[in-house]
Amino acid sequence: MRKESLEFLKNLLSVRGPSGFETSVQKVWHDYVADFADEIHTNAYGNIAAVVNPQGDPKIMLDAHVDEIGLMVKHIDDKGFIYFQKIGGVDPAVLRGLRVNIHTAKGIIRGVVAATAFFYRDDEKKKKVPKIHEIYIDIGAKDKKDAQKKVAIGDPITFSEEFKVINGSIITSRALDDRAGIWTIAEALRLIATKKKQLKCAVYACSVIQEELGLHGAAMNVINVEPHAAIAVDVTHATDTPGIDRKQHGEIKLGQGPTVSMGRENHRAIVQRLRNIADKKKLKLQIETFSITGGTDALAIYSKLGGVPSAILGLPNRYMHTAVELVDLNDLQTAADLLSAFCLDIKKGERFSVKL
Amino acid sequence: MRKESLEFLKRLMSAASPMGFETQGQKAWCQYAAEYADEVRTDAYGNAVAILNPSGDPKVMIDGHIDEIGMMVKYIDDDGFIYFQRIGMVDPALVRGKRVNIHTEKGVVPGVIGSPAIHLQDRDKEKKVPEMHESFIDIGAKNKKEAEKKVSIGNPIVFDEGFEILNGTVAVARAFDDRAGAWTVAETLRLAALKKKQLKCAIYATSSVHEEGGTLGGASMQTYNIKPDMAIVVDTKFAADNPAADVKVHGEVKLGAGPTVSVGRENHPVLLERLRKVADKKKIPLQTTPFGGTNNALAIYNKQGGIPTVRVGIPSRYTHTTVEMLNLKDLQQTADWLAAFCLDLKRGERFKVKME
Numbered sequence: 001m002r003k004e005s006l007e008f009l010k011n012l013l014s015v016r017g018p019s020g021f022e023t024s025v026q027k028v029w030h031d032y033v034a035d036f037a038d039e040i041h042t043n044a045y046g047n048i049a050a051v052v053n054p055q056g057d058p059k060i061m062l063d064a065h066v067d068e069i070g071l072m073v074k075h076i077d078d079k080g081f082i083y084f085q086k087i088g089g090v091d092p093a094v095l096r097g098l099r100v101n102i103h104t105a106k107g108i109i110r111g112v113v114a115a116t117a118f119f120y121r122d123d124e125k126k127k128k129v130p131k132i133h134e135i136y137i138d139i140g141a142k143d144k145k146d147a148q149k150k151v152a153i154g155d156p157i158t159f160s161e162e163f164k165v166i167n168g169s170i171i172t173s174r175a176l177d178d179r180a181g182i183w184t185i186a187e188a189l190r191l192i193a194t195k196k197k198q199l200k201c202a203v204y205a206c207s208v209i210q211e212e213l214g215l216h217g218a219a220m221n222v223i224n225v226e227p228h229a230a231i232a233v234d235v236t237h238a239t240d241t242p243g244i245d246r247k248q249h250g251e252i253k254l255g256q257g258p259t260v261s262m263g264r265e266n267h268r269a270i271v272q273r274l275r276n277i278a279d280k281k282k283l284k285l286q287i288e289t290f291s292i293t294g295g296t297d298a299l300a301i302y303s304k305l306g307g308v309p310s311a312i313l314g315l316p317n318r319y320m321h322t323a324v325e326l327v328d329l330n331d332l333q334t335a336a337d338l339l340s341a342f343c344l345d346i347k348k349g350e351r352f353s354v355k356l
Numbered sequence: 357m358r359k360e361s362l363e364f365l366k367r368l369m370s371a372a373s374p375m376g377f378e379t380q381g382q383k384a385w386c387q388y389a390a391e392y393a394d395e396v397r398t399d400a401y402g403n404a405v406a407i408l409n410p411s412g413d414p415k416v417m418i419d420g421h422i423d424e425i426g427m428m429v430k431y432i433d434d435d436g437f438i439y440f441q442r443i444g445m446v447d448p449a450l451v452r453g454k455r456v457n458i459h460t461e462k463g464v465v466p467g468v469i470g471s472p473a474i475h476l477q478d479r480d481k482e483k484k485v486p487e488m489h490e491s492f493i494d495i496g497a498k499n500k501k502e503a504e505k506k507v508s509i510g511n512p513i514v515f516d517e518g519f520e521i522l523n524g525t526v527a528v529a530r531a532f533d534d535r536a537g538a539w540t541v542a543e544t545l546r547l548a549a550l551k552k553k554q555l556k557c558a559i560y561a562t563s564s565v566h567e568e569g570g571t572l573g574g575a576s577m578q579t580y581n582i583k584p585d586m587a588i589v590v591d592t593k594f595a596a597d598n599p600a601a602d603v604k605v606h607g608e609v610k611l612g613a614g615p616t617v618s619v620g621r622e623n624h625p626v627l628l629e630r631l632r633k634v635a636d637k638k639k640i641p642l643q644t645t646p647f648g649g650t651n652n653a654l655a656i657y658n659k660q661g662g663i664p665t666v667r668v669g670i671p672s673r674y675t676h677t678t679v680e681m682l683n684l685k686d687l688q689q690t691a692d693w694l695a696a697f698c699l700d701l702k703r704g705e706r707f708k709v710k711m712e
Contacts, residue, residue, distance in 0.1 A: 024636040039576060081599055091474040093483060094453030097678040099517070099528070110522055112679035116600040118447035125524050126449065129483035136599055138673065138681060141527030142612075149521075161455065164466065167496030172455070172468050241470055242437055249476055255498075318494065320475065322453040324468035 001169075001333050003042065004253040005138040005187055009031050009163065009332075012179040016103060016158040018070030018087045021213045022046055025066050025179070029207045033186050036193035037205075047221045050186075052193050056202035057349050058228035062188060062339060063218055063297045064181030065211030068174065069321055071157035072305050073102065076148060080141030082111065084157060086132060088212030089294070093129040094322050100137060100159040102151050107240055109150050111157075117178045169329040172252075174309070176325040182207045182314045184332055188339035195340075200348040206282040218297035222304045228354050229270060229309045231342070232298035233335060235327070236288065236314030237262075250288050252316050255328040257284025258335040259314035264290040265302040267309035269352040276310065277341050288314065309352035313339065357525075357688050364388045365687075368535040369519035369671050372459055373428030374443045374512040375568040378402055381422045381535065385563045389542045392549040393561070395453060403578050404563040412558035413704050414585035417663075418537055418694060419545055419575060419652050420537025421567035421591065424530070425515040425676055427451075429458065430478060436497030438467065441511060444568030445676055449485040454678060455516035456493055465506045466516065467495040509516050517678040520649050525684040526611070531678040536670045537590035538563045540690045547649040547695035556703040560584060564652060567591075572655035579659045586627055586664045586707060588694060589653040592682070593618075593645065593669025600674065607645050610672050612683040614641030615690040616669035621647035622657040624664035631666060634697045645669065664707040668694070 008028075017025035027047055034040060037050035069088035075080055082102075096115035101108045111155075118126070137157070141147035159174040166172050173179075189205040204225050208217035211234075222230070239246055240253040245339055252259055257278075260271050278285040291312075302310040313335055318326040357367075364384075366700060373381030382404050387408035390396045396406045404422070425444035432438055438458070452471035457464045469491055477483075493513070515651035519529040529535075545561040560582050564574035569593035579587070593616045596606035609616055635642050670690060673681040 035603040059583060068529065077599070079598070089474050091453075091471065091477075093449075093485075094471045097450040097674075099520070099679065109519065112522070112528055112674070112681065114598060114600045114679070115447070115450055115674055115677045117594060117675035117677070118445050118449075126447075127485050129449075138522075138598065138679075140523035140528075140681065144522075164455070165493070166466055166468065170496030208479070237473055237476060239476075240493065241472075242433070242435075243490065244474055244476060275589070278414065319468065320473035322473075324453055324455060324470065324472050326468060328469070 009183045012183055013163045013173045013175060015103060017067055018156040019067040019105065019210045020156055022066045022209045026207060029066060029182055029186060031290045033189060033205065036190050040353055043220060043224055045209055045217065045220060047206060047208045047217050049204045049225055050189060052189055052203045053199050054116050054202050058346065058351060059202045059204060059225065060343055060346060061225050061227035061230040061305050062185040062203065062205045063208060063215060063230055063301065064185045064233040065178045065297060066182050066207045067209050067212050068158065069212050073151055073153055073155045073157065076144055078144050080147035082137040082139065082147065082151060083133060084137060087156060089321050090133045091321060092135065096135055098323055100157050101160060102155050102157050104155050106149055109139055113135040114138045125193060132139045161323045162256065166326065170326060171329060172324050173329055174323045174325060174328050175299055176317055176327050177235040177320055178211065180235055180327050182235045184315065184335045187336035191336060191340035192343050195344055197297060198344055201343055201346040202346055203343050208297060215295060215300035218300040222301045222308060226305060227308055230301045231311050231339065233298050233313045233315065234296040234300065235317035235320060237320055238316035238318045252286055252288055253275055254316045255330055256286050258331055258338065259286040259288045259316065261288050261312045261314065262291045265298045266290060266311045267352055268354060270309055270311040274338065274342055277345055278338055281341050357684050365539050366519050366521045368539055369529045369531065372457065372514045373422055373424050374514055375423040375566055376443065377459065377512040378422050379567045382563060385422060385538055385542060389545060389561060389622055392546040399577060399581055401577060402565050403574050403576065405578065405582060406542065406545055406561045408549055408559040409552060409555050410558050412556055414701065414706060415558045415560060415582065416698055417560045417562055417582055417584035417587040418541045418585060419562040419578065419589045420541040420573060421534040421652060422538045422563045423565050423568050424514065425568050429507055429509055429511045429513065431712060432500055432507065435502050436499045436503035438493040438495065438503065438507060440493060443512065447676060448488045448491065449675055451491050456513050457516050458511050458513050460507055465495055467493040470494050494589065509682050515678045527684055528679050528681045528683060530678045530680060532672055532682050533592040534567065534688055536592055536672065536682055540590045540670065541685060543691035544694040547691060548698045551699055554699050557594055557698055557701045559698050567652055572652055573653035575655040579656045579663065583660060584663060587656045589651055589656065589665065589667045590690060591651045591667065591669060592672035592675060594675055595671040595673045600672055609643050611646055611673060612685055613643055613692065615686055616643045616645050616671060617644050618647045618667045622653045623647055623666050624707055626709060627664040628666050631697055634700050635693050638693060638696050639695045
């Protein structure tokens with residue numbers, strides 16, 4: 001991976017963007033793509049589309065979401081302890097003992113998700129996972145008044161963990177879902193821009209908001225962009241760790257390349273084209289079935305505008321939606337290389353359709 | 357708190373010092389104590405004692421323990437995932453979703469304790485806390501062979517969480533239990549050294565190993581080696597001023613309301629009274645709690661035919677988690693108080709329960 005591209009990934013992970021509060025991440029992404037995009041559009045809710053070769057045909061949309069899961073301040077009790085609700089699919093089982101950032105109008109307030117000492121919990125409680133309203137954040141406030149000076153109802157909250165190398169190309173961070181995706185489409189766009197003379201299509205790389213709350217950003221963005229085809233890049237579950245039943249969830253491995261999915265929103269012709277290009281370019285690619293445990297932006301895109309041929313490109317990710325998500329940088333690079341080769345391979349005026 | 361003293365606390369907190377592997381923490385402690393003590397000694401198992409005015413009488417032992425809880429590599433599976441056992445009372449409910457450092461002969465190997473994505477969990481099942489052997493560390497190794505090149509059975513593991521000020525004097529870290537105590541006894545020695553001419557007693561400030569393993573072995577060894585006339589044990593004390601605790605079960609101890617003294621069992625009533633009087637005179641608030649829990653005072657008081665001992669507590673929230681919390685004011689007051697006590701002791705003073 002190119003040094004500047006790795007720095008860009010680190011920068012994306014050092015800023016916070018829970019769904020509905022994505023602007024600081026969008027700014028980092030915007031400033032990076034501005035170096036090679038011909039046009040950049042933003043919309044009312046903060047989606048960004050960076051375009052290379054806007055006169056090209058067809059319009060190919062590369063989508064990934066900028067938002068991350070998080071929490072939101074819901075209630076401050078008399079002693080100044082903070083109760084919260086989820087933003088997206090947060091697992092209450094892995095919150096306690098984490099440090100968090102509360103994003104206030106005046107800046108970041110640090111806090112911890114509290115946990116009773118093990119030997120002081122009764123045996124029944126030891127075995128049960130708490131409900132989200134049974135845990136709270138401690139910011140070391142004296143009382144409610146002190147806490148209210150610092151934190152307000154509605155302030156978003158994120159985990160602390162940033163980019164860290166675990167072993168060679170394997171890295172951990174919170175929110176690789178889906179910073180890994182917006183990195184990949186920006187990197188693909190950069191690679192495409194370096195071979196612009198060969199390019200026939202228009203490429204719209206879109207960093208969209210609010211995926212974690214129901215794919216809303218992508219739903220808006222597809223109407224604005226009106227693409228002829230779309231590829232959504234998001235993390236997918238790597239199931240190569242203990243405790244995951246491969247018979248139930250399939251087998252996807254870290255470091256074995258990105259994935260394409262079969263069925264439902266995944267348009268056969270696009271998937272086949274991606275597979276052919278991966279073969280030709282000797283890029284690793286894994287195959288999985290369409291997801292029944294959660295949708296991605298492709299699901300919001302494909303049924304709009306009378307049907308937009310779409311596919312998901314998955315980036316294998318262990319421990320999704322925890323503070324210790326894990327990806328292999330090689331998979332990200334392979335995905336960017338594949339997307340770039342795909343766009344450069346599209347013929348002028350080409351359309352995707354299911355042949356009868 | 358004096359700047360250099362705070363820096364010393366930070367150095368202690370950044371050292372990894374799991375029970376049985378305390379040398380990093382002990383080294384930081386000895387370096388600091390050596391600046392103020394007449395003599396610093398260590399013993400066969402790595403206990404340290406810093407002595408001030410060795411010809412004084414009585415011999416006062418002031419003890420804190422340098423070890424922390426942690427984990428140990430137990431088994432590496434074929435895919436290179438690492439299973440572990442506890443060193444001390446680590447809560448299996450809190451290990452997942454955390455970063456860890458494995459301390460090997462060649463240096464630190466970073467890892468994460470994974471948790472299956474919430475999407476892949478069976479939503480019909482009631483969520484139960486995993487057993488310790490159901491969690492594992494991912495170091496991004498390809499397989500057992502690669503993992504074994506980096507990590508060995510028996511390597512100690514600590515959570516990757518450091519010291520941080522949350523709000524004013526409220527600080528958070530892993531393992532304030534009991535670096536807070538180790539800091540306090542060194543600081544007590546420093547403060548007493550400033551007024552050495554007034555000092556009648558000999559101060560033996562001890563930084564003991566092996567408290568967390570359940571044997572209290574370090575304090576037992578120290579007692580035998582030192583043969584003190586009295587002992588004060590400084591350890592963290594469970595603060596129940598928060599929703600993770602129940603005052604009816606745990607009693608009411610508050611952060612920032614001064615050090616605690618325990619009454620009953622190992623706590624010698626006459627020594628306790630003397631300590632209270634000094635606190636009164638110095639206007640240091642004390643919180644009183646019933647005896648309870650295991651701590652080094654239990655290992656000391658019934659040795660050598662009986663050593664008058666009192667257990668002093670630094671109020672601390674969320675004991676044995678990665679987010680232990682305390683108030684630096686409590687820490688400073690404890691050191692001020694214990695230094696004043698030592699300076700107040702008369703030559704040859706002894707404590708005995710009176711039969712009246």
